Amino acid sequence: MATPDDRRYTDQHEWAQLQGGGEAAVVRVGITDHAQDALGDIVFVQLPEVGAEVAPGNPIGEVESTKSVSDVYSPVTGVVTAVNEALTDAPETINADPYGAGWLVEIGIPADAGDPTEDLLDAAAYQALVDAG
Template identity: 55%
Template sequence: MSSIPPELSYTAEHEWVSAPDDQGVVTVGITDHAQQELGDVVYVDLPDAGTSVAAGETFGEVESTKSVSDLYMPVEGEIVETNDAVADEPGSLNEDPYGAGWLVKIRPASADALNHLLDAEGYAAEIA
């Protein structure tokens, strides 16, 4: 059974999004379900900070021993930070997808950018 923290928001493409911090920045990663489906992650390709992205746009990829999967941006905005540590240690996506395995931090283009995302219950239904 996959872990689905209730305080996060989710996409049907298996990305999670944190609530905005006091600067309005959200953190994005892949879900526990996604990392389990991928298997052992061996490579992560992420964009540079300062990159503007649209919701639904591909913003990188994750390569595992089983497959290569695109990463889809859950919200429109600007990437303010990329997790370089996950690029150096891609296995952290398998070990801690909601912690050390985060991917990027984004400043959403609007305050309501997260309104279309799934809550934990909705995501659980999506993967059931």
Template identity: 50%
Template structure:
């Protein structure tokens, strides 16, 4: 497994969250641990741009050669951007889960009210 980036925050559902330059906008993806557990990713079902989502909602799916997993959002807000490159190359999630394999961006409405894990806490959680 690759190193866990220190600059990201993590969830117990094995997703990472990165702050973007725009106020309240975050980028969301799945961790290396999650992609490794799933196996070869073959399809991603995204939420819709403009869709309002609530914390805890399943907002899409990731299908692999082994299973199908829901994509959850830890934050409430509006989906503002999708990683369209994953439609043609979903395996990018396996190759680069913390970079080019991101899933979507969300304009979060409750970012400060959610407890996220640091990289160190996430490593302890997955050990």
């Protein structure tokens, strides 16, 4: 799967996509195709509560596969405004569609914060990181 260029990436294999704008922007977060592939079949997802305050590099949940358990880290500072409840009953959605229906959380960002994803890796830089292995 290609690395979509409409979002930014962390070196821990999370993606962050700025959604809309207005009074408070929202950043949708998930794990990359590379991460889900490395994990194998995902069987359980633990996500934060709506309202939880998060900061870059801090764990916001866990993804459990048949191979291992991996922490998921927040790529931005903000407050969790939504979690993907569908993953409770169908965690394998992350394997099938990591950049779409397999998103994990949405994090609210104050409108005056600018683009909170600008310091993250772009698609080319992330792909180079993955290729370097």
